[in-house]
């Protein structure tokens with residue numbers, strides 16, 4: 001077996017260093033390093049124009065953006081959410097003193113099952129925090145119908161969904177939509193995030209929460225935090241945004257190559273997108289059924305032995321993680337679909353400059369050629 005350089009599940013894209021240098025010179029000259037400077041303002045406006053979904057509040061991470069959205073909407077009590085997500089989704093609920101109530105996902109997908117949401121509503125429920133998992137939009141129409149019927153707020157964790165286009169625009173749904181711009185994301189500011197929200201009052205609150213609740217030199221309006229994106233990260237974001245469509249086209253090519261090389265593999269299901277969605281192709285999860293040639297973990301370890309570091313996103317389920325598994329209020333229901341998916345999923349390496357040769361190799365290992 002030839003020695004192979006490690007292939008990770010994600011690999012950050014970066015702007016050319018020579019494109020960043022003039023921006024760094026501007027920052028060095030001005031010595032404005034943070035606190036909503038020139039690049040921060042520029043990026044916020046550009047993202048607003050790009051998303052066409054309402055005002056944007058940039059933040060220092062997706063996690064803090066989730067916490068701020070929950071705070072700004074004054075959510076207390078129980079929040080219904082998915083067990084099939086990254087830890088940040090549930091932790092944000094816990095950090096604002098609410099109880100995450102996990103319910104099952106759809107039988108044929110990765111997103112919350114609206115019927116399970118409705119069944120879990122109690123007199124303590126105040127919000128639904130749904131994830132557009134792997135960039136596939138949730139059933140936003142049905143979730144909104146349930147929320148309206150029961151007087152609940154809706155927050156979408158769109159950490160995987162920046163650049164996803166749909167008609168109507170999925171980012172316009174819910175009370176707040178939250179993005180992550182972490183290094184592993186297709187659009188990245190190294191660390192960073194954002195909240196998109198349509199209510200002027202909530203946006204004012206988000207702006208305050210981001211900066212310690214400070215209004216001016218003599219007024220502190222609320223107990224805010226420090227969630228400001230610094231100028232270097234914002235300048236990188238400006239360059240990354242300009243390259244996003246090109247990077248997304250490369251991701252599409254990687255996605256299509258996987259689809260071609262994995263077509264017809266017994267017991268293996270790949271991700272497909274619903275009609276009317278223009279994906280960002282950020283993740284390539286495969287699901288292994290009983291007809292696949294080996295168990296999920298066997299394949300995961302075989303790939304790793306060959307220096308290919310796929311990930312079992314998202315296993316363990318959040319409902320089984322230490323902060324939540326012993327809290328009956330968090331797990332009142334069985335979650336058979338989430339359980340099956342968490343036991344059988346592998347996310348394959350996915351980044352714009354993943355070579356076709358590497359894709360063929362990865363698929364050969366999966367097929368055991």
Ligand code: T4K
Nearest residue numbers: 008010011012061062063086088089159180181182183184
């Ligand atoms: N909601 C959802 C649904 C999310 O998926 C996430 C984050 C959030 C909220 C929270 O957003 P942030 O607060 O992070 O903005 C990674 C990312 O760190 C995390 O942002 C992401 N979701 C999650 C799905 O994936 P890990 O623990 O798997 O990361 P890590 O460090 O193992 O990175 C994966 C691979 O990427 C590494 O094996 C190597 C490569 N890598 C990573 C970094 C950080 C690089 O090549 N360079 C790098 O700088 O969570």
